[in-house]
Amino acid sequence: MVKIVISDPAEIIEQRIAEVAAYVNKSRRALVVTGAGISCSGGIPDFRSSDGLYNLVKARHPGTVLKGAELFDATLFKDVNRIKCFYTFMAELKTLVATAKPTPTHKFLRNMQESGRLLRLYTQNIDDLEAELDLPAVQLHGTMASVKCTLCSASYAFSKEYVDAFRQGEPPICPKCEAIGEERSLLGKRQLAVGTLRPDIVLYNEEHPNGDKIGLQQCSDIKRRPDLLVVLGTSLKIPALKKFVKLAARTVHNNKNGITILVNKTPPTKEWEHVFDYQIMGDTDEWVRMTEAKLEDKPCLTAAWSRIQQRLKQQQLQQHSNDDEDEKENQAAIRLKKAAANEATTKRKSTGQTTLDNYRVSKRALSTSKPPSTKKMK
Structure with a gap:
């Protein structure tokens, strides 16, 4: 996981923010999950x-x-x-x-939809601010x-x-x-x-009246193989949502360039360390502002994508190298095992030792052998 703290100096985080923007730019089927953190600047x-x-x-x-x-x-x-x-x-x-009014984060999601990048938006919010921008959202609560x-x-x-x-x-x-x-x-x-x-x-300990419909929608979205998962303004504590996010993340990671992003003011718990590729700590509106600036800077996007591809290539080469080393170690272990087995066989032959592994009883030998004498001794 790459950790980015928005309050850090620009020279420290600028390249990482550009890389995240490059992934957003390349996405065509993004799943977005939002929480209360995206509405605070709107008046809630x-x-x-x-x-x-x-x-x-x-x-x-x-x-x-x-x-x-x-x-x-x-x-x-x-x-x-x-x-x-x-x-x-x-x-x-x-x-x-x-x-309340829609925030820059809401408008950013609207732009994602208009550009054809947004597959689905799932929101935990009940403020209905998405409707003011005609942004269709699955209302989880x-x-x-x-x-x-x-x-x-x-x-x-x-x-x-x-x-x-x-x-x-x-x-x-x-x-x-x-x-x-x-x-x-x-x-x-x-x-x-x-x-x-x-x-x-929908309150805690209460069934969602549209729960079945939402479940079918989630299954349908997963089958469409999303290439980006963005979670904004939530600490992900609702069990059902946690399960969906983890499933979505696995699906996204099955794509060649698929990545997962979490943007929230508070850091996630350890269970999310291997779920998200980028953890961005800070206000979602600020992340949106920085990302939109990078999306408008085409040379910056090109350079960032080039760095990403070069890093992925190096990781692949390293993985191949590791695989080769593992294969060599496996082959060496097999040769040692065979050598030990051959040495044991040679030793048995030279000493005349017979083991139960080599012991066989022949039916013919048993049937033709003379039974022991039962004649009484005088």
């Missing part, structure tokens, strides 16, 4: 900052002790106080999302653009009316369920359960 700050949403929710619901991660866990619906915290949090998040019923799964736009209700910690009644109830009441039928509305997102 880190939830855990001192003025972040977690602290805001805690201030409004001081009597409820709730960890940040628990706000995204499906088990919260078992507790009334946690439900109120959840809806307040979602109202504030929707307010931020409504004013749902979207804040809509709300859905907890009972009948009817879907509605996440309007200001629903935001105001959520902010009070109260889930609104589902209009479809309510209409069905009124109709049944007029007909004199018994009332059925009525659902409430919640954001159309």
Whole structure:
């Protein structure tokens, strides 16, 4: 893995950044996975900052002790106080999302699509900023653009009316369920359960309603043999996503010039050391800025690609040399083994030694041999 720290001096990282840009330029079937890190500059700050949403929710619901991660866990619906915290949090998040704008990273991905390099974009984000650029994305965790019923799964736009209700910690009644109830009441039928509305997102410990469809899409993309994998702004901690990224990386590495790139502010854990070829530590927008500059510099791209090919050729020559040395060692070991076997055979012949390995019993010899005498002695 090649490690690049964006904050390092340009003379240290410039060639490596140019090489990454050369790979991007050569790609024709890129898979991209994005996380929350690509949206921060668009107006959606880190939830855990001192003025972040977690602290805001805690201030409004001081009597409820709730960890940040628990706000995204499906088990919260078992507790009334946690439900109120959840809806307040979602109202504030929707307010931020409504004013957020696509970032340079989003625009870079749009350019990749327009240039024919992007095979598929998978996003963990629920901010729906991709839609503002008409950038089709597979929503791995749902979207804040809509709300859905907890009972009948009817879907509605996440309007200001629903935001105001959520902010009070109260889930609104589902209009479809309510209409069905009124109709049944007029007909004199018994009332059925009525659902409430919640954001159309997927929580921890919850099945994705489109999970099967997403799985089929991932299989289809893998079969198309992607030649580039770029992971942006995520530490890759969701088990299902980790599995997909590792599978995609193996597929990419089966291509002659296929490489994998991770861009994130925090370094990955050791399990990713042999998954990514380039680990770029820093802001995704800054990496995009540097990469776009290199993509516009054609002589720089040509020189970088030449260095890459020369390095690959040297690695191949070294591998062939290593293979030759291994073959020589194997042949030498075989010759030594044969020599030892021949020496042992010669020694047995000269000493008349017989071993069980050379011992054979003939049926004929047994059948023609005289049986021992059974005559009693006088």
